[in-house]
Amino acid sequence: MGFIKELKKGLWDEIPVFRVVLGMCPTLAVTTSLMNGIGMGIAATFVLICSNVMVAALRNVIPDKVRIPAFIVIAATFTTVTDLGMNGFAHELHRNLGIFIPLIVVNCIILGRAEAFAAKNTVWLSLADAIGMGIGFTIALMVLGSIREVIGNGTLTLWTGIAWNVPGMHPMLLLILAPGGFVTLGLVLALMNRIEMKLAAGKGKAYSPPLELDCRHCVICKWGSPTTSKTDAL
Amino acid sequence: MKDILRLIIALTVISSAAGIILAVTNKVTTAPITTAAQKETVEALAAVLPPFDNDPNTCAATFTENGQTWTFHVGRKAGVFTGAAFEAIAPNGYGGEIRMMIGITASNEIQRIKILAQKETPGLGTKIAEAPFISQFDGKRIQSTVWAVKKDQGDFDAVTGATISSRAVLGAVKAGLDVYGKHAGEIARTGE
Structure with missing residues (x-):
């Protein structure tokens, strides 16, 4: 029961990129294509599972x-293991992801889960947490990668050879450049808030997005005025 | 005092365990990494060299010019020199180094050029690795070609919007061909 609960929270309620907004560096940098997103997601998931289990055990x-130094050493060890392993057994993917693999060690999600969850919970629950968060992170990268690849490059490549060329598409280069990462992320966040709002309205409840994700804590315009109630502003 | 000792022991034990794990991983992956890198070179050589039946990866001559090391891989068919290939690095790409493999035929023409690694702007500079830019080189004679983009009175069309990347590739090709020209006789005799 607890296992399933901890696993599921990483998939929507606390999905790392979209809800907790952690791990932005690899997210924005590697999601120029679906394949890079999958590769980075799987590599980060592997490191996350190993480090969460190890931290919980110790x-x-x-x-x-x-x-904190102990957590960093543990994360760095498994990151290097992943780096060497990918270089040897998935050479082409390793070349594409380049410097982002060593950077997994400073991915806030790894340290964040170690500190916020694994350090206080059993090995079993930490494993569930890591799997859920890892899958959530991978899904987020896949969503961003697909959108950016389809619009920015006019293709969708699942694996070398398995590719789909969008017919009649004139690629919009901006999407695979750095600004496109921010634009796509912002639009996906807005869409998720919209869905949450609809779901809440269906249950007859008012929904307000997490305050840190929108502009209402700024008071320059009327939307951000602290006197306006949050639900009115929507 | 006792507390500090406890911290030191804990960190030492964790770091030592990490060290052991890393040593084992390194030992296990060294061979596959070397094989994968070698396979990459062999594939690149096969792509740019004229037909050969020897092993160009080991049949090679190395020269040092201006502090830079150049390795020329020699292709032979039935013992006859068919062409040479070498790796050139353009240090001045728009996003960093551009690595390429250049193949030359025995009759001093470019057989083919293949971009091995680059970090150029996606969709603009990355087009240096594709036709029509990279196929302009096929069959060009070394002596009678001006190795520069048309903007610089050369013989090559630059990729639209990526003049810096195009210039970087041409600069590296020219530098490599100069070294090849100096040692052409010696390279052709390698592995006889």
């Missing part, structure tokens, strides 16, 4: 004062 052994 949570009573690691003294509190040195827990």
Whole structure:
């Protein structure tokens, strides 16, 4: 029961990229194509599972004062294992993802889950948390990667050889350049809030997006005025 | 004091365990990584060289010019020199280094050029790796060609919107061909 609950929360309620807005560096940088998104997602998931399980197993052994360096060493070890393993056994993917694999170690999601979850929970629940968060991260990267590849390049490549060329498409280059990452991410976040709003309205409840994700804490225009109630502003 | 000792021991044990895991992984993956890198070179050589039946990966001559090392891989068929291939690196691409493999025939023409690695702007600079830009090189004679883009009074059309990338490729090709010209006789005799 607990296992399923911890696993499911990473898929929608606390999906790392879209809800918690963590791990932005790899997210915006590698999602220029679906294939890169999948590769990065799987690599990060593997590191996340290993580090979460290890941190949970050692949570009573690691003294509190040195827990952060210990977590970093654990994450760095598994990242290097992934890096070497991919270089040897998935050489082409490794070449495409380039410098982003070593950067998994500073991916906030890894340290965030270690600190916020694995350090306080059992190995079993931490495993569920890591799998859920990893899959959520992979899904987020796949969504962003697909949108950017289809619109920005006019193709959708699942694997070398399995590709779909969008017919009659004139690619909009902006989407696979750096600004396109921000634009796509913003639109997907807006869409998710819209869906949440509809779902809440169906249940007869008012929905307000997490405050840190929108502009209402700024008071320059009337939407952000602190006197306006949040639901009115919508 | 006792507390500090506990912290030191904990960190030491964790780091040592990490070290052991990394050492084992390194040992296991060294061979596959070398094989994969070698396979990449062999595939690139096969793509740019005229037909050959020897092993150009090992049949090679190395020269040092201006502090840079150039390795020329020699292709032979039934013992006769059919062409040479070498890797050139353009340090001045728009997004960093551009690595390419250049193949030359025995009659001093470019057989083919293949871009191995690049970090140019997606959709603009990356077109240097595709036809029609890269296919302009096929069959060009080394002596009678001006290795520059048309903007610089050369013989090559630059990729639209990516003049810097195009110039970088041509610069590297020209530098490589100069070295080849100096040592052509010696390269042709390699592996006889």
